Amino acid sequence: MGREHKNKGLLLSFKAFIFCTGIFLIAIFIFPALSFSTAQRIEGLLSMDLEDLLNVEVTSAFKKPQNVKEVPAAIYVITSEDIRHSGATSIPELLRMVPGVNVAKIDNGNWAISIRGFNGLFSDKLLVLMDGRILYKTLFSGVFWDAQDTVLEDIDRIEVIRGPGASTWGTNAVNGVINIITKEASKTKGGLFSVTSGNQERFTGVARYGFKIGELGTARLYVKHFTRHQQKDHDGATAWDDWSMDRAGMRTDLSFGNSKVSIKGEIYTGEGTTKLSGFVRKRNRVVNLRPDIPISGGYIISDFSHDFSKNISLFLRFYYDRTERKYSGVGSETWSTMNFEFQNTLKPFEFMDFIWGGIYRNTRDELPMAHGMAFGAFFPIVRSDDLFSLFFQNEIRIFDEKLHLLAGVRLDHYNYSGLEVQPTFRALYAFSDKQDIWFSISRALRSPSRYNRDAIWIVDVPQMKVENSIPVTAFIGNEDFDSERLWAYEIGYRWQPKRNLTFDATAFANFYYDLFAVSGGSPFPHYGYMIFPIYPKNYGKGESFGLEFTTNFKPYRWWRMECSYSYIDSHFWIDKKYREQSNLIETNTDNPMHQLSFRVSMDICNNLEFDLWLKYLSNLRRMGIPSYLGLDLRLGWHIMPGLELSLVGKDLLDSYHPEFKDYFLHLVETEVPRSFYGRLTWHF
Numbered sequence: 001m002g003r004e005h006k007n008k009g010l011l012l013s014f015k016a017f018i019f020c021t022g023i024f025l026i027a028i029f030i031f032p033a034l035s036f037s038t039a040q041r042i043e044g045l046l047s048m049d050l051e052d053l054l055n056v057e058v059t060s061a062f063k064k065p066q067n068v069k070e071v072p073a074a075i076y077v078i079t080s081e082d083i084r085h086s087g088a089t090s091i092p093e094l095l096r097m098v099p100g101v102n103v104a105k106i107d108n109g110n111w112a113i114s115i116r117g118f119n120g121l122f123s124d125k126l127l128v129l130m131d132g133r134i135l136y137k138t139l140f141s142g143v144f145w146d147a148q149d150t151v152l153e154d155i156d157r158i159e160v161i162r163g164p165g166a167s168t169w170g171t172n173a174v175n176g177v178i179n180i181i182t183k184e185a186s187k188t189k190g191g192l193f194s195v196t197s198g199n200q201e202r203f204t205g206v207a208r209y210g211f212k213i214g215e216l217g218t219a220r221l222y223v224k225h226f227t228r229h230q231q232k233d234h235d236g237a238t239a240w241d242d243w244s245m246d247r248a249g250m251r252t253d254l255s256f257g258n259s260k261v262s263i264k265g266e267i268y269t270g271e272g273t274t275k276l277s278g279f280v281r282k283r284n285r286v287v288n289l290r291p292d293i294p295i296s297g298g299y300i301i302s303d304f305s306h307d308f309s310k311n312i313s314l315f316l317r318f319y320y321d322r323t324e325r326k327y328s329g330v331g332s333e334t335w336s337t338m339n340f341e342f343q344n345t346l347k348p349f350e351f352m353d354f355i356w357g358g359i360y361r362n363t364r365d366e367l368p369m370a371h372g373m374a375f376g377a378f379f380p381i382v383r384s385d386d387l388f389s390l391f392f393q394n395e396i397r398i399f400d401e402k403l404h405l406l407a408g409v410r411l412d413h414y415n416y417s418g419l420e421v422q423p424t425f426r427a428l429y430a431f432s433d434k435q436d437i438w439f440s441i442s443r444a445l446r447s448p449s450r451y452n453r454d455a456i457w458i459v460d461v462p463q464m465k466v467e468n469s470i471p472v473t474a475f476i477g478n479e480d481f482d483s484e485r486l487w488a489y490e491i492g493y494r495w496q497p498k499r500n501l502t503f504d505a506t507a508f509a510n511f512y513y514d515l516f517a518v519s520g521g522s523p524f525p526h527y528g529y530m531i532f533p534i535y536p537k538n539y540g541k542g543e544s545f546g547l548e549f550t551t552n553f554k555p556y557r558w559w560r561m562e563c564s565y566s567y568i569d570s571h572f573w574i575d576k577k578y579r580e581q582s583n584l585i586e587t588n589t590d591n592p593m594h595q596l597s598f599r600v601s602m603d604i605c606n607n608l609e610f611d612l613w614l615k616y617l618s619n620l621r622r623m624g625i626p627s628y629l630g631l632d633l634r635l636g637w638h639i640m641p642g643l644e645l646s647l648v649g650k651d652l653l654d655s656y657h658p659e660f661k662d663y664f665l666h667l668v669e670t671e672v673p674r675s676f677y678g679r680l681t682w683h684f
Helices: 005-028 034-038 051-056 082-086 091-097 450-454
Strands: 072-080 101-105 111-114 128-129 153-163 176-182 189-198 201-213 217-228 243-256 261-271 276-280 285-289 295-307 314-328 332-346 352-366 375-379 383-399 403-414 418-432 435-448 455-460 472-478 484-498 500-520 523-528 530-554 559-574 595-603 606-615 626-642 645-651 656-658 670-673 673-682
Touching: 005 383, 051 484, 051 500, 051 530, 051 656, 072 082, 072 091, 082 091, 082 153, 082 606, 082 626, 082 673, 091 101, 091 595, 111 176, 201 673, 332 383, 375 450, 450 455, 500 559
Parallel strands: 128 176, 472 530
Antiparallel strands: 072 153, 101 111, 153 176, 189 201, 189 673, 201 217, 217 243, 243 261, 261 295, 276 285, 295 314, 314 332, 332 352, 352 383, 375 455, 383 403, 403 418, 418 435, 435 484, 455 472, 484 500, 500 530, 523 530, 530 559, 559 595, 595 606, 606 626, 626 645, 645 673, 656 670
16 A cells, blocks of 8 residues: 555545535534433533633642633643543543644654654653653653553543743753643542444453542552554555553542542553664664564552641652563663652742742663664663752732732752753733733753763664775764753733633743754774764754634533644754754654644534544644644444443544654654544443
8 A cells, every 4th residue: 555545545535524524514403402302411521611611620730729710821621521522542642632732643652742842752842740750751851652541531631731841840841741630539439341442443441440448538440451453654564563551550549637648550561563774783784673562560659648727738749660661672671760759838828829849759770772783772771860859939819819920940950960940930910700811931941861961872874885894873972961941931811701702822932042953073983883973962042933722612502612723933053153063953853833623522412422523734844744634523322321332433534644754763654544443431
């Protein structure tokens, strides 16, 4: 199946579009009467007023509970009902609905996800957490998305902060923060059994049971398995990217007077293959490889909170996280993290909230690489690093709480970069209960990665002749590589002109300094190779300007629409003093200038739901990825109380399409196919 297959599929795509449009029109003009004739309504997303959505409580922006409309930051919340109506089967798919977030599928296990630019296999300026556990790894500065999963029905919400979060969450929260928050055990009492099957999502099975623990609290246990079928690469060949994973976990929430304890734990194992290009020394050339990728790991999180009084509270957290990953014939990685943190919240006056806290985090990795494969190596093979942090944050509310002023700073001391200071200043003014404006000025840093400092990595095999030697271009880590810096300026506006209509707009200007660039050195011979070295330097600069817009419209209680749009324009260059000897690696990262998401959710009748999701992304110019328009449809049938059947079609307008190219690990990119699946969910 090659490119000609895509042309042949245009007619089918057009027919699919006409068919879906027909369903949409029928749902709008024929079924409304049925929806009003029912006495029993489906409780969920459509039972909420838009005002309720603005009053959703969030905690990730500034580590304290507050309503969305009171947050002086660009924040978007994916609720549990958004998840159910989306038809998504993975966490990355859910993030597609957020303006300013670029999500691109590389293959079945790997994704490129970023906020406000710098997208790549490892997006080094995005901090991701799950229940406060850091998913960001400093090996390559980014998230291994193939290991990030949970029972989607157990996610309470996903809070996405667009823009710097470094004053709260620390180094590497440069362009944004994503915090995946699971439900308390008290919200998942009883049983859940779910089965999903389709042409790509071959099988997903979930079993979960929640129960009370006397008068102390509640707990839940769960298991999950999924298997994804391999896709096709850009030439139509088998991509060898099948992927499967098993996980089991638990959560317990207990109360002791004014104290609360939460314990969460999970173990997982997964295996699949991937297709990548690498340099085999015996053949002295680049070939496609299909290594097996077994991974396993687990974590445990313990949270403790105590309210000494209405105005004083204490929060403590400990977690341990361990992951083992192998690429057969290439190398392996063992990574462990141990984290201690505390937070003290004080309210000395009714108009003031003062929060301070500290963190100690130890990370340890072991990175042996195979000798037969010239991908590279890390020296030292074993390394342990420590992070010490303090943060201080103060918010005051004056003029009848119409004006909110927030100032914060975080001090991080890390082995790679020493002491870093990351401040923010924010203000929000509420014209009324329905309208407010906010702005912010923030500084954030991306600390050097293990790769930046300790790697010797093969990046290219030049097609040239060198007498008695094999030419190899090698990246060599530089101990003098320093942190990348950002100064960000944001302004936002929220407005609810009517009860059934909301607007949320944000504009930003980001100015980057000391960005990653490479500088060439003199070639030298090494064991039969002629090494052409390149070294990381902080010679890059950049600027990004953008706009993000979201509107919700609910013309009837049974019908909700959401439209979001984001625009970004980025420019990068080398400091003029170093232009002759350096290059900026900007082809490794790319983002669409325009993104559009349009979602429609309707209760067709008392037990039938219809969801439509239309997505548009403009082209990735530097990578040669064309723009694409995607359409997802979902039909949900509540057969009886507690039993639901969902039929979902995804990416219906094209037989397949590419989304991204990886230049880092040289993964052979796959093309996302049209897919269908059915899901049966039973709550008991």
